[in-house]
Amino acid sequence: MHNAAFCAVLHQPWRINQYTFFDIGHHKHYFNDGLNKRLFERIARKSYLPTLKIMKDLCEDNEFKVNLSMTGTFMEQAKKYKPSVIKALQDLNDTGGLEILGETYYHSLAFLTSENEFKDQVNMHKKMVSDLFNKKAKIFRNTESFYNDDVAAAAEKLNFKGIVTEGSEKILGWRDPGYPYKADNTKLQLFMRNYKLSDDIAFRFSSRSWEGYPLTATKYANWLKNMPNPFTVIFIDFETFGEHHWEDTGIFEFLKHLPREARKDTGVEWTHLSNLLSKKFVDKINSPEFISWADMDRDLSAWLGNEMQNSAFNFLRELELPVKATKDLSLIETWRKLSTSDHLYYMSTKFAGDEEVHSYFRAEAYQGPYDAFTNFMNILQDLKSLVNDKLTKA
Amino acid sequence: MNVLILSSELWPVFSGGLGVAVYELIKSFNKVRNHVKFLVGIPRINWKGDLDAEIIEAPAKLGYSVYFHNGEPILDWESIRQIYGFNFSLFKACEHKKFDVIHANDWMTVPAGIMLKEKGVPFIFHVHSTEFDRTNNKPRDWVVEMEKMGAEKADLVIANSKKTKRQLVDVYGIDENKIKVIYNGINLDRFKSNPHKPLKKLGEKVVLFVGRLTIQKGVWHLLHAAKMVNSVDPQVKFVIVGDGPDRNYLIKLAVSMGLEKNIIFTGKVNDEELLAAYQSSDIFVMPSVSEPFGIVALEAIASGNPTIVSKTSGVGEIIKNCFKVDYWDTTLLASRILETLSYPPVKRALRQNGSREVTKFSWDEISKEFEKVYGGIKGA
Numbered sequence: 001m002h003n004a005a006f007c008a009v010l011h012q013p014w015r016i017n018q019y020t021f022f023d024i025g026h027h028k029h030y031f032n033d034g035l036n037k038r039l040f041e042r043i044a045r046k047s048y049l050p051t052l053k054i055m056k057d058l059c060e061d062n063e064f065k066v067n068l069s070m071t072g073t074f075m076e077q078a079k080k081y082k083p084s085v086i087k088a089l090q091d092l093n094d095t096g097g098l099e100i101l102g103e104t105y106y107h108s109l110a111f112l113t114s115e116n117e118f119k120d121q122v123n124m125h126k127k128m129v130s131d132l133f134n135k136k137a138k139i140f141r142n143t144e145s146f147y148n149d150d151v152a153a154a155a156e157k158l159n160f161k162g163i164v165t166e167g168s169e170k171i172l173g174w175r176d177p178g179y180p181y182k183a184d185n186t187k188l189q190l191f192m193r194n195y196k197l198s199d200d201i202a203f204r205f206s207s208r209s210w211e212g213y214p215l216t217a218t219k220y221a222n223w224l225k226n227m228p229n230p231f232t233v234i235f236i237d238f239e240t241f242g243e244h245h246w247e248d249t250g251i252f253e254f255l256k257h258l259p260r261e262a263r264k265d266t267g268v269e270w271t272h273l274s275n276l277l278s279k280k281f282v283d284k285i286n287s288p289e290f291i292s293w294a295d296m297d298r299d300l301s302a303w304l305g306n307e308m309q310n311s312a313f314n315f316l317r318e319l320e321l322p323v324k325a326t327k328d329l330s331l332i333e334t335w336r337k338l339s340t341s342d343h344l345y346y347m348s349t350k351f352a353g354d355e356e357v358h359s360y361f362r363a364e365a366y367q368g369p370y371d372a373f374t375n376f377m378n379i380l381q382d383l384k385s386l387v388n389d390k391l392t393k394a
Numbered sequence: 395m396n397v398l399i400l401s402s403e404l405w406p407v408f409s410g411g412l413g414v415a416v417y418e419l420i421k422s423f424n425k426v427r428n429h430v431k432f433l434v435g436i437p438r439i440n441w442k443g444d445l446d447a448e449i450i451e452a453p454a455k456l457g458y459s460v461y462f463h464n465g466e467p468i469l470d471w472e473s474i475r476q477i478y479g480f481n482f483s484l485f486k487a488c489e490h491k492k493f494d495v496i497h498a499n500d501w502m503t504v505p506a507g508i509m510l511k512e513k514g515v516p517f518i519f520h521v522h523s524t525e526f527d528r529t530n531n532k533p534r535d536w537v538v539e540m541e542k543m544g545a546e547k548a549d550l551v552i553a554n555s556k557k558t559k560r561q562l563v564d565v566y567g568i569d570e571n572k573i574k575v576i577y578n579g580i581n582l583d584r585f586k587s588n589p590h591k592p593l594k595k596l597g598e599k600v601v602l603f604v605g606r607l608t609i610q611k612g613v614w615h616l617l618h619a620a621k622m623v624n625s626v627d628p629q630v631k632f633v634i635v636g637d638g639p640d641r642n643y644l645i646k647l648a649v650s651m652g653l654e655k656n657i658i659f660t661g662k663v664n665d666e667e668l669l670a671a672y673q674s675s676d677i678f679v680m681p682s683v684s685e686p687f688g689i690v691a692l693e694a695i696a697s698g699n700p701t702i703v704s705k706t707s708g709v710g711e712i713i714k715n716c717f718k719v720d721y722w723d724t725t726l727l728a729s730r731i732l733e734t735l736s737y738p739p740v741k742r743a744l745r746q747n748g749s750r751e752v753t754k755f756s757w758d759e760i761s762k763e764f765e766k767v768y769g770g771i772k773g774a
Contacts, residue, residue, distance in 0.1 A: 020729035021736070022622070307739040349715075349747055367718050373740050374733035 003231035003271045004224055004262065005191070007067040007164070008238040009141075010048070011107050012040055012074045013342035015365045019378040025385050030334060035364060040081040047242035048078075052088040054255050059097025064259040065270040066098050068238070069141050072105030072121075072128055073340055086132065093133045099272035100129050102137035102160055108339035109303060111142060111151055113317050121336070122158050138274045139164060143341050145193065145235075145293040146300065149286055152183035152190065160188065161277055164235065167192035168298045171287040178229030180278035184286035189277055193235040193293060197223065202236040206249040214250070217257035225267040231276055235293070295350065295357070303344040308373040313344060315380050319387065326390040335383065338376075346372035397768055398493035398510070400435045400484065400503035404449075406665070407439045410606075411689050412522050415554075415578050416499055419764060420445050422579070422757035427765050433491055435484045435506065452487045454480035474536070481505035489513075494772045501525070501537055504544035511547065516771045519548035522578075523686040524561055530609045530684065542566050545573075550771055552576050554687045555708025574767065577712055579760035580692040580752060585672065587698025587749055599630045599735055602675035602699070604668065604690045605682070607638030612681035612704060612721045617648055617657070619681070622728035624656050630735065635671050637662040672697035676741075677734050681721045682707050691716070696752045700734045700744035702727060712755075715747040 017032045058064035070089070078085040092098050104110050105124040110117045122140075129135050140160040142151050147165035155163050167177030175181075177192035200220070204210045212219070224232060237244065245251040262268035294302040304310055316339060323335040346362045347369045366372040399420065403413030416434070423430050424446040432447035437454050454476065484506040496517045498507035504519065511517040524541060525533040545551045545566055551573045553559035559575050562568045601620070605611040613634060620632045634644070634657060641659065648657045663671065672678070678694030678701045685707035692709060695701050695716065703710045704721035717730045734741050 018726075020725055021626070021732040022725060022729060306743060308737075308743050311737070311739045349743060368714060370715075370717055370740055370744060371730075373743075374730070374737060377737055378729075378733070 001266055002224060002227050002229075002268045003276060004268050005067055005231065005233045005271050005273050005276060006065070007069065007101070007141075007193075007233065007235040007273070008240070009235070010068060010070040010074045010238045012036070012043075012071075012077045013107065013340040014073055014077075014337040015039075016338075016343070016375060016379055019375050019382070021374075021378055024378055024381045027382060027386055030379050030382075031337065032365070036077060037081050039364060040077045043239060043243050044078075044082040044085050046247070047239050048082075048085045049088055050247075050252060051238065051241040051255065052085070052092055054252060055097070056088070056092045056095055058256070058259050059092060059095035062097075063263065063270075064097060065272050066092065067101060067139075067273050068098060069101040069103055071103065071107040072125055073107060073337065075128060075132065090133065093135070098133075099139070099274060100133060100135050100137050101164065101273070102126060102129070102140040102155075102158075104143050106336045106340050107143050107342070108336070109143065109146070109313065109341055109344070110339060111146060111154065112313075113320060113339065115154070117320060117339075118154060119158065138162065138277070139191070141165075144303070146290060147287060147292070148290045149184055149288060152186045152188050152287075156183075156186040156188050162189040162191055162273060164191040164193065164233065164273065165287075166291050166293040166298055167194055167233070168291045170289065170291055170298065171285055175283060175285075176229050177233065178227060178231050179282045180230075180276070180280065182281040182284040184284045189281070190285055191233050191273060191276070194232045195293065195298075197232060198234050198236050201234070201254075202240045202244070205240070205251060205254070206245045215254065217254050217261040220254075220258060221261035221264070221267065224262050231271070233273070302348055302350070303341050306347070306349050306369075308349075308369065309344045309347045312347065312373060312376055312380070315377065319380065319384060322387045322391065323383070326387055326394070328390060331383075331387065331390070338379065338383070343372075343376050347376070395429065395495070395768060395772060396431045396433060396493040397495045397497055398433045398435060398488060398491065398515075399447075400488075400496065400498040400507055402437060402480075402500065402502040404434065404436045404439070404441055404443070406443060407441050411578075411687075412500055414689070415522060417443070417445065418579060418581055418757045419761055420447050421581075422761040423765075426758050427761060430765065430768065433488070433493055435488050435503070437480055437484075448491075450484075450487045450491070452480060452484040454483050477502060478505065481509075485509045495768050497768075498544065501540040501544060504540050507544065508547050516549045517547065518550045518552060518767065518771065519544040520552040520554075521545070521558055521562065521686075522554050524558065524565075526561065526565065527558075527610065527684045527686050538566075542568075548572070550574060550767065552767070554578050556711050557706070557708050558686045576760065576763045576767070577708070577755060578687050578689050578692070579755050579757035580689065580696055582696055582753060582756050584669070585693045585696035587673075587696075587745070599627070599677075600675040601630060601632045601677045601679060601731055602635065602671055602694065603632070603679055603681075604635040604671065604694070605638075605680070606636050607634070607640040607644055609640060610682060610684040611636075611638075612683045613640070613644055614647070615681045615683075615721055615724050615727065616679060617644065617651060617653065618724040619679075619728040619731065620653055620657060621651050622725065623731050624653065626732055627735065628656070630656065630731070632657045633660060633671060633675065634658065635660045635663055635668065669697070672699065675699055677702065677731055679727065679731070680704065680707060680709075681719075681727060683721050685709075692752050692755055695748040698745050698749060700741050701748065702730050702734075713748070713751060715744055715751045717744075 014031045104121040110121045139162040140155040141164040145165045181190045183190040290300050349369045401416045405413040405417035435450045438451040499520045525537040545568045559573045563570045678699040680691045680703045687708035702717040705718050719726045
């Protein structure tokens with residue numbers, strides 16, 4: 001029997017306001033509350049609520065198991081703009097069908113900022129999961145599946161048992177993603193996303209030019225049943241349902257029928273990642289270089305691929321210690337909201353096949369990568385002046 | 395195949411953007427698609443240039459007076475007489491020539507184009523700007539009628555941007571299925587980034603504007619942005635290249651705003667000076683209120699300038715690697731200028747990615763589009 005772990009990520013960044021050069025030093029509000037509210041409400045209506053309802057029904061009938069990664073910024077926005085989303089997640093949790101993954105609270109590149117910041121953000125997330133769901137995550141997934149050997153080691157220190165990343169050929173080589181591997185030099189099990197089967201749903205589902213179109217639950221279930229390996233990790237953006245593919249593409253019907261179709265004739269068992277934790281590894285995997293699940297490059301280049309992104313990230317990093325030195329909790333929170341990786345993603349100047357995905361996510365907030373950069377820099381300049389004021393007064 | 399081009403201008407003699415576009419198009423065909431032969435009908439300007447084409451100069455003179463007087467668009471009997479005289483003599487001069495396609499550019503050659511179409515030759519009307527663009531929405535009905543007639547009679551209309559196409563559909567009521575958008579190109583050999591910056595020895599930061607000094611070019615907004623920029627950084631100089639009916643007004647305005655030390659009005663410049671201006675600046679701005687295309691922005695980008703254009707411009711539709719602002723948002727325009735000067739990574743990114751992007755608009759790429767159009771319409 002084949003096992004399938006269905007995983008999805010729920011995330012929203014705190015998008016920032018238009019902030020001109022003349023606003024620097026005037027400490028205008030940084031975050032675009034109107035836009036954040038509008039987008040959250042729209043996506044809750046089109047995607048979160050209907051999808052969570054379907055998942056709850058399926059889990060109640062013992063047909064399905066779900067693994068979710070939900071960021072702290074997502075949960076804050078749900079609380080602020082649409083508390084029924086939290087309720088829906090708690091209902092799903094009550095069915096016993098939900099496993100929650102650990103991650104950085106702010107969906108950030110904290111791992112590259114500092115060890116302390118990384119630890120703090122992971123622990124903040126742990127606390128949130130415990131407060132809201134009374135659960136403890138065993139499996140870690142770093143922001144956007146950023147991964148290398150050091151991330152695995154850091155996750156082990158924080159008591160995780162497993163870690164998910166991209167099933168990239170860069171680290172797998174000829175090996176198949178659907179086997180238990182050990183992250184080198186740790187005791188952690190490394191779960192590799194099957195990006196082909198994941199992207200079939202996430203990107204190709206409604207693409208008429210794809211040979212797999214139309215993708216029916218039966219067709220996909222058969223692909224899973226015929227997998228030669230012990231398990232498959234499907235990992236997608238939660239908004240795939242209803243937002244990236246609208247309801248009229250049939251995506252909800254697909255989700256409603258897939259679990260049952262797959263389980264038919266004892267074909268596929270849906271599972272939580274932690275149930276796949278094994279004592280017997282087929283191999284160990286090392287990854288000196290960073291990989292991620294994004295773009296065709298599957299590395300950090302979507303976030304740190306050009307000079308603007310690097311200079312913005314360095315500026316953010318330089319502010320860590322001064323911000324923390326103020327001991328002002330609201331300033332620290334603001335700095336952390338700015339550490340969310342989306343802010344860097346908007347500055348990407350990739351022009352090949354990935355441009356479409358980047359501009360989709362940037363669309364509502366910016367004209368292009370250049371204003372995404374200067375706007376963010378203006379805000380960091382203002383934050384810097386705020387911090388300096390605080391520190392000189394103190 | 396023989397193509398008859400009709401135009402009121404032809405670079406390098408008596409020429410604005412239209413004359414440059416016509417010249418570069420033919421030049422590119424000469425270079426890479428020389429199986430297409432050109433006949434070019436223009437007013438008598440004693441044209442001397444290096445095109446491989448039969449130049450037909452119609453015995454008529456057209457002057458600046460046709461467009462404006464003291465900044466107001468004018469239309470008197472004299473200019474109507476001039477236009478019709480030109481078109482009639484253009485018709486007479488071309489009547490017995492052999493050509494397979496007529497390609498008329500802008501309203502001033504519409505009557506000749508329509509008369510020549512009677513010979514059974516397909517007629518393309520190419521719109522580089524409309525009367526509404528040129529007159530800041532104070533159109534002369536007669537000219538609008540001429541444009542409408544040209545577009546209606548044409549077998550195919552070419553618009554130089556989606557914005558122009560929308561205008562033709564919404565304002566002129568032209569069937570959108572017969573309008574094809576082909577953007578203007580740029581001669582990449584002429585406009586190149588020059589790291590030596592010959593004129594920039596004073597160590598000052600230069601913001602450049604190039605265009606006619608009329609309301610629709612948005613210089614008024616640029617002056618207000620300049621005021622804000624200089625309040626933060628008095629070292630920034632604004633160079634305004636070009637002439638036009640609003641010149642005196644704008645100079646007085648600049649002085650009354652206390653900008654006399656920071657704004658340089660160069661007046662009209664020659665080609666060499668224009669290239670030097672592009673290469674001497676740190677940022678190029680095109681804050682046009684209305685801009686059907688905006689070739690100067692492509693020239694500036696090709697010359698290595700980080701560039702800010704207004705959203706209401708044709709180039710704004712197609713160029714990704716530039717800043718886009720609302721022309722009325724002077725605060726944002728000023729902010730973008732200061733940001734570009736303050737954050738070197740954005741300056742370098744705009745410069746590098748922009749010069750890569752404009753290669754898509756080489757005339758050799760654009761003439762490929764026209765080759766398809768000529769071939770298609772001839773066969774139809």
